[in-house]
Amino acid sequence: MTTQVFIDGEAGTTGLQIRERLENRADISLIQLDDARRKDADARKTALNSADIVILCLPDAAAKEAVAWLDNPKTRVIDASSAHRVADGWTYGFAEMAPGQADAIARARFVSNPGCYPQGFIASVRPLIEAGLLPADFPLTYNAISGYSGGGKAMIADFEAEGSTMPPYLPYGLTLEHKHLPEMLSYAGIVHQPVFQPAVGRYAQGMIGAVPLQLWALEDEPTGADIHAVLAERYANSTFVKVAPLIALERSTEITPEVLNGTNSLHLHVCANDETGQVILLSVYDNLGKGASGAAVQNLNLMTGMDESTGLTKG
Structure with missing residues (x-):
């Protein structure tokens, strides 16, 4: 049936x-x-x-x-x-x-x-809070960019009609009241809403989100390897969420907004510098897929x- x-x-x-x-x-x-x-x-x-x-x-x-x-x-x-x-x-x-x-x-x-944006944020942050590496009241920032297809028919029409004259990078949500914030607050395990700075890119589809962490501000300062281990264990058996190996990268063609277009996958990357006590958590996925x-x-x-x-x- x-x-x-x-x-x-x-x-x-x-x-x-x-x-x-x-x-x-x-x-x-x-x-x-x-x-x-x-x-x-x-x-x-x-x-x-x-x-x-x-x-x-x-x-x-x-x-x-x-x-x-x-x-x-x-x-x-x-x-x-x-x-x-x-x-x-x-x-x-x-x-x-x-x-x-x-x-x-x-x-x-x-x-x-x-929502499209919250998935990358929740996938990056919630396991770390549940594992005790981040306190629930830790101040967080989430910077993300999506293709213009995420903005609906009107935005798609504008970008496709105007082409190269549209801004290549258009920040929005600058009142800090984006409609995705309630679900980030509800499901990431945090007690304060993050500073969320979304943007639209001059491309149709795909997205990347970044959560920067100042680990030096924590009493028990975790390392990049600690962060990576928690995420890798959480998603070890996941069909669609994958954690990239922990390696030092200046740049990578695997960390671009459009690389997973047409799939239902979400890839997480941990970019760490233990000398400075800093980490950037990157999430890459298709805004119209996953x-x-x-x-x-x-x-x-x-x-x-x-x-x-x-x-x-x-x-």
């Missing part, structure tokens, strides 16, 4: 990529509305309540409305918006976040897909009992 899946908002960037990953799978049957009915409330309500699993690729307000329309208690939901990421009753859909998280996703009725559509399919696989890598490319 196939799983009936309805992607509400499949015409958007995330929805289109989810559909591409699902449309040729024998275990999935997609419920699709033609263009004339995609915005028809009655047609959407019928599709929502006919599905085994609904994937919401909608603005926050529309996602909340869609959940309110559910009257079939057997319909399960993956919400790719930010509407429910820290809401009661919703399971956070970052399977690698902690031991047991994948099992929690598999059992859940309501799963909130993570950062959005790939993560949604991984969560769908867990919820349907399939191998989590089904239909997903590893890098």
Whole structure:
């Protein structure tokens, strides 16, 4: 028996990529509305309540409305918006976040897909706090850049229309109130929100995040090897999250925003200088793969009992 899946908002960037990953799978049957009915409330309500699993690729307000329309208690939901990421009753859909998280996703009725930026931050920081290498109140900074595809249709249209005249590096979130901060605070194990400085690059897809650490400020100053060992142990058996070997690098073509495009992988790099007591934790992944559509399919696989890598490319 196939799983009936309805992607509400499949015409958007995330929805289109989810559909591409699902449309040729024998275990999935997609419920699709033609263009004339995609915005028809009655047609959407019928599709929502006919599905085994609904994937919401909608603005926050529309996602909340869609959940309110559910009257079939057997319909399960993956919400790719930010509407429910820290809401009661919703399971956070970052399977690698902690031991047991994948099992929690598999059992859940309501799963909130993570934001793209928080995954790199949480993957880098949470294991170190749980291992006692970083205190939960340690002041943290997160600098990250994503391709313009993460900004939705309007931003994609602007960059593709203007081409080389668009800024090559465009910082934003400068009010320090980015919508991804609540989930970083909730799931990284920290007590103070980080200084988060996101940016958009003049390229379509892919991202890299950096968490700089002043280890000399800690009473029991860990080394780069200590940091690396904790991360390597945490993700040793992970399908998609990999920790690169601890080696001294001035630069590397493996540490660029676009290197994992088209995959559902997330690579972590520990760049350390023990003489100065400093470390930079780098996370590299595809903002439309592991950062959005790939993560949604991984969560769908867990919820349907399939191998989590089904239909997903590893890098």
